[in-house]
Amino acid sequence: MTLSKRAILITYPVEQAIGEAASLADAAGYKVEKIVTQKNLTRSRYGVGRGKAEEVKVIADKLKPDTILFDEVLKPTQAYNLASVVKVEVIDRERLILEIFERRASTTESKTQIKLAQLRYDMTRARESVRLSSAGEQPGFYGIGKYEADAYLLDIKRRVSALKKKLEKEVTKRQLHRNQRAKEGLMSISLAGYTSAGKTTLFNALTGEGKTTAASVFTTLSTATRAVGLQGDKVLLLDTVGFISKLPAYMIDAFKSTLEELSYAELVLLVIDISEPAHEVRHKLASSLEVIREFEVPESRIVYVLNKVDKTGVDDAFEKAGQLGILSSKRVIPVSAKTGFNLDQLRDLARSLLFETEKVQDEIGGS
Known part of the structure; x- marks a missing residue:
């Protein structure tokens, strides 16, 4: 068993930022010995102020960590300057995410x-x-x-x-596979959402699969595709890599061959962990929609799946959805992938949107 590397984490003094940064550190195999917070992590010389850099040095001298994890993107000069002060390797947010990707691929x-x-x-x-x-x-x-x-x-x-x-x-x-699916008349549904929202748990629940799930981030890095039945109609369900805030364009581009399935899917189930505080849900939804829009997915193809209602309740889920302004789309459904709550209703909704809309269009075309 590989021993965790010991680290000092520098992040923002915000609960959501601390929680996410700690999750990233854990997923990359680091044991965070101390968390240091600072409101501004983009200062020109060290990322933090000189005084904060000296404070980190004092902590590092005492704890002797392997690494300083910095929860922002650093320029090489900033990482170099901070390492010069603390005398410990400095890893920024982007490099940390890359380390997780490497472990999970x-x-x-x-x-x-x-x-x-x-x-x-x-x-x-x-x-x-x-x-x-x-x-x-x-x-x-x-x-x-x-x-x-x-x-x-x-x-x-x-x-x-x-x-x-x-x-x-x-x-x-992938294009050849899509062409073959089109010839067979098979429609596809893609799962999307912030990392750890429960996409893979939902995928397993809808398909009967046993894909690995975990509370940690980026469990899924490659697309999985399975056929599922919707009251006699067969569709393909695809699980994709999770999103995260401040994911740089080059990382999205690297995963383009995987994420572009969103562009071709007839329906995108945007999975949201609705059990989290409203401000976190808002932040993660915005980050997810930002990536989805990169692939030009129209709003009419998105279904907002309010997951983990077993942790919070249906009324609370709808209240948060109202605060987010997504109730007006009428494609919002509370579910629990873990307990199976409302999954039949989700299947019915997906079938209605895919096949009844298609049926209406056929009737219009034939009249």
Whole structure:
């Protein structure tokens, strides 16, 4: 069993931010020994103020952690400057997410996607990282060593190009599968939502599968597809990678071959953990919709699935949905993927939206 790496976590003094950052740390295999909070994590020199950096150094001298986890995106100079003060490796939010992805990737496609995202991360920092690493030894600072900046950057570009070609083959393969489904008249439903909202639990409940589920983030990194019956009509149900706030464009792009299934699905079930406080639900819904809109999914295809009502109650779920302004869509349904509550009603709603709308359109076309 791999021992957890010990870490000090620097994050915002907000409960939601602390909880999410701690979940990310745990998923990446870090044991958080101390949480340090700061209102502003984007200051120019260290990410935090000099005084806070010195405070972290005092804590680090005492606890001797393996890593400082920084819950924001840092420029190489900021990571370097902070590491110079605390004398411990500094890992920012993006790199932490990449570490989780690397741990969780299980398919050839997802491993290729992760490697592409890692190279994109390195590419944006290559020149500055090389300059800084040659200026002096820093704990764990990217490990670039004696590479010349241009040679290093060229090597990254070559590897990115090769990985893109690999993923293009996956895109072609998926398109062939979609074409085959279309010939067979099969419609598809995609599950989407913030990480840990319960998408995979819902997938298992609707399909009878036993896909791995966990309370930790990013359990699912690759698409799973299964056929399900809706009162005699067969459709395909797809589980996709979860979303998270501040996910950079290059990471979304790396997962494009997986997430683009959202664009082609006749219906997208947007799974929301409605048991959380209203402000957290609002934040996570906004982050999820931001990604969904990247793939040009029209509002008319989205069903808002208010999951985990076993933890909160139906009335509370509807009250939060009203606060979020999504009740007007009339495609809102409270469920519990864990207990099975309202799943038959969810199936009925999906069938109605997919087949009865299609039937009406056929009748109009034939009249």
